[in-house]
Amino acid sequence: MSFTSIPLTGSKPEQYAQLAAQARALLAGEPDRVANAANLAALVYHALPDLNWVGFYFHDGRELVVGPFQGLPACVRIPLDKGVCGAAARTRQTQRVEDVEAFPGHIACDAASRSELVVPLVKDDALIGVFDLDSPRVGRFDADDQRGLEAIAQVFVEALR
Numbered sequence: 001m002s003f004t005s006i007p008l009t010g011s012k013p014e015q016y017a018q019l020a021a022q023a024r025a026l027l028a029g030e031p032d033r034v035a036n037a038a039n040l041a042a043l044v045y046h047a048l049p050d051l052n053w054v055g056f057y058f059h060d061g062r063e064l065v066v067g068p069f070q071g072l073p074a075c076v077r078i079p080l081d082k083g084v085c086g087a088a089a090r091t092r093q094t095q096r097v098e099d100v101e102a103f104p105g106h107i108a109c110d111a112a113s114r115s116e117l118v119v120p121l122v123k124d125d126a127l128i129g130v131f132d133l134d135s136p137r138v139g140r141f142d143a144d145d146q147r148g149l150e151a152i153a154q155v156f157v158e159a160l161r
Ligand code: SME
Pocket: 053, 074, 075, 078, 082, 083, 084, 085, 086, 105, 106, 107, 108, 109, 110, 113, 116, 132, 134
């Protein structure tokens, strides 16, 4: 199988609809979470501008453990009471942080990161993990990005068996 990514066009919501369609095509018929997380991280990292880290942390029943990602090597384990990822996992609410330096307890894996979006992954009421995106630009993520990336995260959750 070869995958050709088609450049995104139009308004931001239109671009996210195209990206979600590419994500669905990429994951179609494949339930393996490592394979799907790896391909989604690569798809999103290369499709969207101004990102320095895109990837997954999986909940091992106690804490978050790093999964497939694109970007610099990252912290391996994050307790649920730590960092932006821990907050997303604990509250099961997307965390959109304009300026990570103003977020108490932010964990700096890559010193270049200045803003962050973390979407919790929940299936049948069980916490699977989080989908984490970092940007070197303050305020990189707006409400359109949040909605668009929550939809991409949902594509991942729906592919799980
Ligand atoms: N900044 C995150 C840690 C993970 S890295 O960004 C890849 C946090 O505060 O939870």
